[in-house]
Amino acid sequence: MLIVLALIMLVLLLLGYPMMVPLAVGTLFMMFTGMTFFGPDQAVTWMVTGVGSWVLAAVPMFIFAADILTKGHTANRLLDLVDAFSRHWRGGLPITTAAACAMFGAVSGSTQATVVAMGGPMRPRLLAKGYPDSFALALIINASDIALLIPPSIGFIVYGVVMKTSIGDLFLAGILPGILILMMFATYCWLGARAKGIEPESRASWPDRLRALRRAILPLGFPVLVVGGIYGGLFSAVEASAVAVAYALLLEVVIYRKVSIRDLGGLALSSGMITAVVFILVAIGAAFSHTLGTAGVPEKLLGPAIDAIGDSQTAALALIAVAFFVGCMFVDPIVVILILVPIFKPLVESAGLDPVHVGVIVTLQAAIGSATPPFGCDIFTAIAVFRRPYLEVIRGTPPFILMLLLATVVLILFPQISLWLPSLGNP
Amino acid sequence: ETWRIGLEEIEGSVQHRYAERFKELVEKKSDDEINVQLLPYGTWGSTYSALYDAIQGGAIQLGFGSGFLGGTVPESQLLNLNYIMPDDQWLTAKVLNSDAFLKSEPWRQAFRARDLVALAELPEGNQAWTANKAVRTPADMKGLNIRVMDNSLLRATYRAYGASPTSIAYGELYSALQQGQAEGNIQPIFAHEEMGFYEVQDYMIFAGQSQFVATLIGNADWYDGLSDDQRAMIDAVTKKLVREGHDIQTRFNKKRLKAIRSKSDIEIIELDDAQRDAFRELARPVRETYIEEVGERGEQSLNTLLDAVKKADGKQ
Amino acid sequence: MKFAIKGVLAALAVLDRAIGVIERLIIGGTMLAMALLMSAHVVGQLLFDRGIPGTYEVTEMLIVVMTFVGVSYAARHARHIRMSALYEQLHGGARKALLMLICVGTATLMFYFAWKSGQYVIDVHDRGRVSSALGLPMWIVYQALPAGFALAGIQYLLTLIRNALSPGIWRSFNEEETYSDVPVHGGEAGGHHDDRV
Numbered sequence: 008m009l010i011v012l013a014l015i016m017l018v019l020l021l022l023g024y025p026m027m028v029p030l031a032v033g034t035l036f037m038m039f040t041g042m043t044f045f046g047p048d049q050a051v052t053w054m055v056t057g058v059g060s061w062v063l064a065a066v067p068m069f070i071f072a073a074d075i076l077t078k079g080h081t082a083n084r085l086l087d088l089v090d091a092f093s094r095h096w097r098g099g100l101p102i103t104t105a106a107a108c109a110m111f112g113a114v115s116g117s118t119q120a121t122v123v124a125m126g127g128p129m130r131p132r133l134l135a136k137g138y139p140d141s142f143a144l145a146l147i148i149n150a151s152d153i154a155l156l157i158p159p160s161i162g163f164i165v166y167g168v169v170m171k172t173s174i175g176d177l178f179l180a181g182i183l184p185g186i187l188i189l190m191m192f193a194t195y196c197w198l199g200a201r202a203k204g205i206e207p208e209s210r211a212s213w214p215d216r217l218r219a220l221r222r223a224i225l226p227l228g229f230p231v232l233v234v235g236g237i238y239g240g241l242f243s244a245v246e247a248s249a250v251a252v253a254y255a256l257l258l259e260v261v262i263y264r265k266v267s268i269r270d271l272g273g274l275a276l277s278s279g280m281i282t283a284v285v286f287i288l289v290a291i292g293a294a295f296s297h298t299l300g301t302a303g304v305p306e307k308l309l310g311p312a313i314d315a316i317g318d319s320q321t322a323a324l325a326l327i328a329v330a331f332f333v334g335c336m337f338v339d340p341i342v343v344i345l346i347l348v349p350i351f352k353p354l355v356e357s358a359g360l361d362p363v364h365v366g367v368i369v370t371l372q373a374a375i376g377s378a379t380p381p382f383g384c385d386i387f388t389a390i391a392v393f394r395r396p397y398l399e400v401i402r403g404t405p406p407f408i409l410m411l412l413l414a415t416v417v418l419i420l421f422p423q424i425s426l427w428l429p430s431l432g433n434p
Numbered sequence: 435e436t437w438r439i440g441l442e443e444i445e446g447s448v449q450h451r452y453a454e455r456f457k458e459l460v461e462k463k464s465d466d467e468i469n470v471q472l473l474p475y476g477t478w479g480s481t482y483s484a485l486y487d488a489i490q491g492g493a494i495q496l497g498f499g500s501g502f503l504g505g506t507v508p509e510s511q512l513l514n515l516n517y518i519m520p521d522d523q524w525l526t527a528k529v530l531n532s533d534a535f536l537k538s539e540p541w542r543q544a545f546r547a548r549d550l551v552a553l554a555e556l557p558e559g560n561q562a563w564t565a566n567k568a569v570r571t572p573a574d575m576k577g578l579n580i581r582v583m584d585n586s587l588l589r590a591t592y593r594a595y596g597a598s599p600t601s602i603a604y605g606e607l608y609s610a611l612q613q614g615q616a617e618g619n620i621q622p623i624f625a626h627e628e629m630g631f632y633e634v635q636d637y638m639i640f641a642g643q644s645q646f647v648a649t650l651i652g653n654a655d656w657y658d659g660l661s662d663d664q665r666a667m668i669d670a671v672t673k674k675l676v677r678e679g680h681d682i683q684t685r686f687n688k689k690r691l692k693a694i695r696s697k698s699d700i701e702i703i704e705l706d707d708a709q710r711d712a713f714r715e716l717a718r719p720v721r722e723t724y725i726e727e728v729g730e731r732g733e734q735s736l737n738t739l740l741d742a743v744k745k746a747d748g749k750q
Numbered sequence: 751m752k753f754a755i756k757g758v759l760a761a762l763a764v765l766d767r768a769i770g771v772i773e774r775l776i777i778g779g780t781m782l783a784m785a786l787l788m789s790a791h792v793v794g795q796l797l798f799d800r801g802i803p804g805t806y807e808v809t810e811m812l813i814v815v816m817t818f819v820g821v822s823y824a825a826r827h828a829r830h831i832r833m834s835a836l837y838e839q840l841h842g843g844a845r846k847a848l849l850m851l852i853c854v855g856t857a858t859l860m861f862y863f864a865w866k867s868g869q870y871v872i873d874v875h876d877r878g879r880v881s882s883a884l885g886l887p888m889w890i891v892y893q894a895l896p897a898g899f900a901l902a903g904i905q906y907l908l909t910l911i912r913n914a915l916s917p918g919i920w921r922s923f924n925e926e927e928t929y930s931d932v933p934v935h936g937g938e939a940g941g942h943h944d945d946r947v
């Protein structure tokens with residue numbers, strides 16, 4: 008029965024049905040074949056309750072904030088800042104791109120918004136400098152995923168709530184791994200530029216750098232305000248997403264005046280649609296996962312693996328990483344976190360793993376998943392924004408995915424990289 | 435025949451232990467004709483209203499409804515009112531499960547109107563306050579940012595005490611207490627222990643204001659479709675479980691409190707009668723809020739309960 | 751015959767545009783309302799020690815409305831996430847046939863969910879479920895499900911009709927597929943000049 012279920016879903020998937028269809032048909036299949044005692048009425052309940060959740064409000068809010076910043080001046084100011092400091096390095100332009108993506112990640116919770124905000128202006132410049140398009144696209148997509156590790160991060164918020172773990176600690180834990188990955192990417196860019204013989208650009212002068220810094224000071228207030236506010240007990244992580252919107256409005260509408268009140272309707276509409284596209288999958292994904300659960304599928308699939316692991320923490324972490332990696336290859340990361348975290352929670356507890364560290368691994372896998380074929384919201388965003396066919400968008404991704412997997416291994420072996428910063432906060 | 439019973443709590447909880455006993459007794463009394471299946475939190479979904487929906491729709495025949503049941507059965511918020519039940523926990527369990535209250539017309543109708551029947555009440559122990567400062571009088575409570583469920587009745591109650599109640603989603607509560615966004619919290623002891631709230635709070639205060647009470651509910655159509663014998667059997671089982679339920683919760687909470695004490699140096703404050711009276715006085719007008727919100731059936735339910743309490747107190 | 755087809759499409763287009771306007775208002779409106787409510791709640795807590803009662807549940811309701819009405823709006827703009835690798839390998843008639851197959855299947859599912867969730871709304875109405883903080887009747891909010899699913903079903907049906915009646919491949923009623931093999935002209939976002947041809 009399980010094989011039939013998997014086959015049906017896979018065929019629908021490959022035929023190109025909207026992702027909600029295989030999930031829904033899989034759910035209904037289990038219900039109609041009696042794999043669970045719940046019927047389709049309960050599927051509707053699960054859809055409503057799956058998406059009607061306060062925590063998820065952080066998703067539309069961060070997307071909206073990022074859309075406002077992208078339309079406004081903030082994105083360019085951050086870009087100029089990074090550019091002023093790194094343009095003269097070999098491979099400076101792609102390194103700038105990667106660093107700027109990480110930095111925009113620090114003002115926004117959304118990887119997709121980062122693709123748009125940083126990829127939009129940087130791709131033409133990369134192409135002009137002689138980098139191949141497949142490299143440029145892969146760099147933008149994968150560097151944007153660092154946004155998921157640099158606070159604030161939608162992934163951490165959702166994980167923290169499902170796992171009942173301190174979101175503040177998760178935010179701190181993501182910083183060093185994010186920087187580690189950024190450095191790996193930078194090395195790759197440097198090697199690539201050397202191999203291709205691409206010359207660096209001229210060095211920016213100090214007055215130019217100071218000017219860029221001054222122009223970026225208000226946007227740099229974002230992470231300070233959001234993370235500081237959460238740590239200072241001013242507001243919760245979910246509420247912080249609304250603070251991000253308010254700050255984005257203050258910057259772009261009141262101070263820079265790049266976004267008009269009239270623009271807001273259109274921005275709200277497009278942010279709302281992106282939210283809906285993800286959330287309908289969250290809704291149907293909730294129905295799917297609860298149905299799977301009542302049908303006893305996770306035990307059937309995971310039981311043997313968990314027995315084999317015994318009490319090895321590294322093996323448990325590796326299993327979790329693989330499961331999330333595979334899951335995120337097919338489904339949106341938020342959906343995967345919502346579905347898989349409850350399934351793995353008992354394993355995390357029984358193996359005595361630190362839930363904060365697991366959160367970093369899981370979020371990293373979600374980030375990789377966003378950029379990994381066949382599915383990945385960043386891939387789809389890139390297709391829509393840059394208007395390139397699917398296959399070209401994914402062609403340059405393998406080296407990046409290899410680096411991200413390497414980072415996963417490093418983090419599994421050296422948990423201190425993620426746990427050191429939060430440990431300073433909680434002596 | 436399979437009866438499924440949905441729990442709001444995870445395995446190893448008071449509800450779970452009660453349901454295990456319910457299962458044993460029903461299966462034995464029915465000579466294994468009936469098979470009872472327990473569905474702990476998570477197996478039916480993760481939002482309580484999904485459980486209530488499943489019971490109302492009949493996919494699950496039985497289950498527990500507690501603090502969150504107010505949206506489904508507004509009258510059930512009665513059990514959230516402060517200082518309406520006896521100080522003695524065992525007496526409370528008896529009164530709530532007495533025919534005079536549980537089978538009274540207003541209480542019965544409140545559940546019937548939502549396709550449900552109330553089969554038993556399971557008090558799960560006293561709700562305790564925690565805070566970062568000692569609270570002994572309403573003056574100590576003044577302006578305290580205490581977290582309550584987003585529920586107008588609880589907000590009114592704590593505003594009456596002089597606090598500044600704030601609503602924080604359960605999932606965000608631990609870090610909100612840790613970072614100081616909330617300065618206090620109200621939970622049954624097992625929740626304080628399970629969620630580790632005590633780790634980030636300095637004082638735990640017992641004011642005897644209310645217990646955490648879960649109602650064992652059944653789907654009305656399912657219940658009406660049972661044979662008379664089966665209904666009598668459920669009656670007998672739930673009657674027997676009043677005492678056992680009380681023993682289960684007492685044992686659990688004692689153990690949990692011990693765990694809290696051994697794992698932290700949280701200071702425990704037990705209010706004496708005079709101190710409780712100060713809060714009791716302030717809580718009284720909130721009954722009107724309940725009546726205003728819930729209406730006539732609520733008022734009748736409240737009066738029925740108060741009468742039952744008075745009678746029981748007198749007999750004591 | 752050709753005239754009749756044109757008439758049918760024109761009539762459908764008018765209806766479709768009207769629904770589109772309503773969808774836009776609802777989705778943009780819920781997003782703005784959510785931002786306003788949540789920020790006001792935070793400000794209230796910071797300045798007056800008192801948030802706005804019911805912020806949590808109203809936010810949750812807004813998400814429900816945004817999501818399910820958004821299903822239809824995203825269908826209208828062919829924005830639902832799907833794996834298009836295989837689809838992109840096909841051309842001409844085969845591609846059109848596959849697209850129409852997808853439309854039929856998806857429309858069926860949407861109408862099924864519209865019916866099921868419609869029943870759910872009636873149940874919730876009859877049982878008098880209200881929200882726990884403000885006591886708002888939940889069936890009003892949940893109407894977004896049957897409405898959104900039904901409208902999404904109609905979108906897929908309209909796309910099917912458009913593909914059946916008009917030449918070319920239409921990924922939605924109003925949008926013809928054009929970009930897949932077209933040269934690039936810059937990212938939408940930055941509006942920067944793209945010098946690659």
Ligand code: NA
Pocket residue numbers: 111112113114115116117153154155156157158159160161
């Ligand atoms: Na981020």
Ligand code: NA
Pocket residue numbers: 335336337338375376377378379380381382383384
């Ligand atoms: Na992916």
